[in-house]
Amino acid sequence: MANPLISELKRAFTGWFIPYRFNLERWAYALQRISGIAVTGYFLAHIVETGNVVGGLTAWSPTSTAMASDVWAATFRFLDNPLFDTGLIVIGFMLSFHTINGIRLTLTEFGLLQGKPSRPDFPYEPKSFSKAQRALFWVSILFAAGTAVYAFHVLFGA
Amino acid sequence: MLLHYVTGLGIVVVGFVHLFTIFLTGSYLQNLSFYGGPYSVLAVYRNLILVSTLELLLLFVDYHALNGIRVILIEFHQGTTWERGVSWILTVAGILLLIYGTRTILLANLLV
Numbered sequence: 445m446a447n448p449l450i451s452e453l454k455r456a457f458t459g460w461f462i463p464y465r466f467n468l469e470r471w472a473y474a475l476q477r478i479s480g481i482a483v484t485g486y487f488l489a490h491i492v493e494t495g496n497v498v499g500g501l502t503a504w505s506p507t508s509t510a511m512a513s514d515v516w517a518a519t520f521r522f523l524d525n526p527l528f529d530t531g532l533i534v535i536g537f538m539l540s541f542h543t544i545n546g547i548r549l550t551l552t553e554f555g556l557l558q559g560k561p562s563r564p565d566f567p568y569e570p571k572s573f574s575k576a577q578r579a580l581f582w583v584s585i586l587f588a589a590g591t592a593v594y595a596f597h598v599l600f601g602a
Numbered sequence: 603m604l605l606h607y608v609t610g611l612g613i614v615v616v617g618f619v620h621l622f623t624i625f626l627t628g629s630y631l632q633n634l635s636f637y638g639g640p641y642s643v644l645a646v647y648r649n650l651i652l653v654s655t656l657e658l659l660l661l662f663v664d665y666h667a668l669n670g671i672r673v674i675l676i677e678f679h680q681g682t683t684w685e686r687g688v689s690w691i692l693t694v695a696g697i698l699l700l701i702y703g704t705r706t707i708l709l710a711n712l713l714v
Contacts, residue, residue, distance in 0.1 A: 449679060449684075452678070452679055453678050453679060456677070456678040456679065457678065477674055480667070480670045480671075480674075481670075481671070481674070483667070484667040484668075484670065484671060487663050487664075487667050488699075491660075491699060491702060491703050491706070494703075494706050495702055495703070495705070495706045497706075497710070498705075498706055498709035498710050498713070499709065503709065506709050506712035506713050506714050507709070507713065507714075508713065508714055509644070509713040509714065512636070512710070512713055513636040513637065516636045516643060517636065520634075543614060543617075546610050547611075547614070550607045550610065550611065553603075553607055598625075598630065
């Protein structure tokens, strides 16, 4: 029999990926979490990558500048391939989306742009996801797309 | 959770400085090389103001990322043991990452 904790975590996680029949706010929620995890992955890799330049886990005293320069250049060559570049474009999209949508969520946290509370009427549109909030969500998508285009230009352009 | 929002806004500021020095101050190829120019890797690490923003960025992202993972995991499953376990493991992981990242910054300053 499967571990009940594991199966519950699995069910909770896959719940993110079936946001059909949910509204835009739910899509924003799923994307914010997925982009957060993606950027966290980048952060961890970046800490390891920069740590390696000064000698990694085995270095207990400052190494030479020449050696650090060599490791930096070698890292660059190793990562300079279309697969990694495509990954970076996705990370750029995720980071930009997470930034602007995060600002929207900060405004929400402090009760700004929320709309006035009113009687719930059919078709029960959430008042919390006001026009301004929707606009900010689409701004975050646009900003993210712009970042992806810029990243494409940097990584695959002349 | 207030700290999550504070660090988030902090990342917007110091993260902008980090990306600005690389992409918006002339050639990014120059800025991504190890030596030369005011914004190359070594130059940034030896500039007290810029290296301070890097350390702040490390601190903010470290807290924001691991607290974010904590929030996600706590939302997935409720229970005191789960919540305490997740919080402790991620706190320790965050402190270790902060130490390792700070060590990178210090060693980069002391390269001989």
